[in-house]
Amino acid sequence: MSELPFDPADPPARPPSSCLDELVWNLAYRLFRDHRPDQDGFCITCVPSEFSPCIGRYLAARGFLVSCGLPDPVSIREVL
Numbered sequence: 001m002s003e004l005p006f007d008p009a010d011p012p013a014r015p016p017s018s019c020l021d022e023l024v025w026n027l028a029y030r031l032f033r034d035h036r037p038d039q040d041g042f043c044i045t046c047v048p049s050e051f052s053p054c055i056g057r058y059l060a061a062r063g064f065l066v067s068c069g070l071p072d073p074v075s076i077r078e079v080l
């Protein structure tokens with residue numbers, strides 16, 4: 001697998017130069033930030049509590065990839 005143009009554990013708020021769709025990157029970043037884990041490993045946003053990574057984090061990860069023109073490893077049918 002090729003190297004990602006960003007650190008998936010700590011993606012930057014500003015899109016990398018290889019980003020093709022800044023709107024999708026920015027939406028993914030907001031999801032990533034809003035669905036971060038608390039000190040016990042639970043998402044700070046999801047109610048009822050969900051262990052992190054929650055669905056918001058998975059969607060954020062997919063958004064980062066798609067915004068950079070990288071293959072989305074999950075089809076939408078598997079998520080919904």
Ligand SMILES: [Zn+2]
Binds near residue numbers: 034036
């Ligand atoms: Zn969440």
